[in-house]
Each structure stands twice: as C-alpha cells, then as structure tokens.
Amino acid sequence: ETGVTQTPRHLVMGMTNKKSLKCEQHLGHNAMYWYKQSAKKPLELMFVYNFKEQTENNSVPSRFSPECPNSSHLFLHLHTLQPEDSALYLCASEKGDYSGNTIYFGEGSWLTVV
Amino acid sequence: AQTVTQSQPEMSVQEAETVTLSCTYDTSESDYYLFWYKQPPSRQMILVIRQEAYKQQNATENRFSVNFQKAAKSFSLKISDSQLGDAAMYFCAYLDTSGSRLTFGEGTQLTVNP
Numbered sequence A: 001e002t003g004v005t006q007t008p009r010h011l012v013m014g015m016t017n018k019k020s021l022k023c024e025q026h027l028g029h030n031a032m033y034w035y036k037q038s039a040k041k042p043l044e045l046m047f048v049y050n051f052k053e054q055t056e057n058n059s060v061p062s063r064f065s066p067e068c069p070n071s072s073h074l075f076l077h078l079h080t081l082q083p084e085d086s087a088l089y090l091c092a093s094e095k096g097d098y099s100g101n102t103i104y105f106g107e108g109s110w111l112t113v114v
Numbered sequence B: 001a002q003t004v005t006q007s008q009p010e011m012s013v014q015e016a017e018t019v020t021l022s023c024t025y026d027t028s029e030s031d032y033y034l035f036w037y038k039q040p041p042s043r044q045m046i047l048v049i050r051q052e053a054y055k056q057q058n059a060t061e062n063r064f065s066v067n068f069q070k071a072a073k074s075f076s077l078k079i080s081d082s083q084l085g086d087a088a089m090y091f092c093a094y095l096d097t098s099g100s101r102l103t104f105g106e107g108t109q110l111t112v113n114p
Helices: none
Strands: A004-007 A010-013 A018-025 A031-037 A044-050 A053-057 A064-070 A073-079 A087-094 A109-113 B003-005 B010-014 B019-021 B024-026 B032-039 B046-052 B064-069 B074-079 B088-096 B102-104 B108-113
Touching: A004 A087, A010 A018, A018 A031, A018 A087, A031 A073, A044 A064, A044 A073, A053 A064, B003 B088, B003 B102, B010 B019, B019 B108, B024 B074, B032 B064, B032 B074, B046 B064, B046 B074, B074 B088
Parallel strands: A010 A109, B010 B108
Antiparallel strands: A004 A018, A018 A073, A031 A044, A031 A087, A044 A053, A064 A073, A087 A109, B003 B024, B019 B074, B032 B046, B032 B088, B064 B074, B088 B102, B088 B108
C-alpha cells in the first residue's frame, strides 16, 4: 500500500465509449502523474500536474483528457480510444517541490479497448 | 533528452546467491537522481533504492546496494542473498532536478530459482 489508489483496476471499453480512470493519493503530495505502460515498452510519461496545474503534456492524443480538481485527485477521461491504447495506466504522486523526491505509484488500471 | 538503458532484458539467479542488474544513462546534467523500482506480477511499482548524484557514497538498503559510477554514467543494482520474493521486473529510472520527468529504462525481468 503506497497511499496512491487507482480505480477501476480493470476496464474494458469499446472504441465509441467514454470512460474515466480515477486516482487518489493520501500522502499530502502536490504533484501527480499519469504514465502508460505497454507491453515491451518503457513506461511513458503522459501528463504531470503540480498544484492542480498541468505542467507537462507529453504529446498525448486528445482522446486522453486529464483533469486535476485538487492536489489529491487526478482523472484520465477516455473517449474514442483505439485498440493500441490498451495498456496499464499508472498514476503516481510526489511532493512537488522539485527536490528529487521519491515518486509513489498506484497499482495501475488495466485498460482493454475492444 | 535523457535516456536510460538496461541491456539485460532477462536475468536469473539461484536463491541465496548474488545478482547484479546493469543500467546506464545519458545526461548532460551534473545534478540528478537515480532510482531502482521493482514491479512484481501485481504490477505495483515499488521503490527499491534511490541515489542522489551529488553523493559519492553508494546507497544501500538491506540486501540491495548500488554501484554508482558517475563518470561512466552507470548505476547497477546488486541484490545479495536473493529470495524468491525478489522475482520481478526491475526498472532503472532517472529524475532531473526540475523533478517533473522520471525517465525509465526498458526493464530487466529477474527470475529467482529455488
């Protein structure tokens, strides 16, 4: 238990569906991240939020839409996804003070697009 | 851009023996942070060990230690007295001092044989 909780743990959605992934951290951190982990690829950073402001968008397609209503919650809204978007989506958080703090990960949300 | 390379896709070790996982990285920065994360079958990313580049002393955490060679840009992980629970995918990661982008290597799958 790292203090970062992701729901749902598994999601199957059709290409025309709209769904959301949720991440919540109980660590008092100010920075939150979305990473994508595909088979046989390194983890890919998608988005970074610091104090609710998006500080990084790593050229992610617009069919992925992040939302950070407060420092404890982060969402990833999904719409009109493609089968190649099937992957493990990992949320992470850290203090957000740019001092090289450890980043803590959630257990991930397995997404399958059919 | 920083890159992290793990040249060993798979490694195996006998229980109670020692194994070393390799990692090299490329950066033009002089101050940064390096991490080893473990990802067991549950897919939870767990921090194993952290090294600050400005510290010459190699980090240790119980049975885990690193060999940090800054000039060579090498950061290997040594696991002593290997246990069955050490079996996992191990990722080397680099964090720059802006603190917002954790770059991962491709991972090394470690098998521990009884």
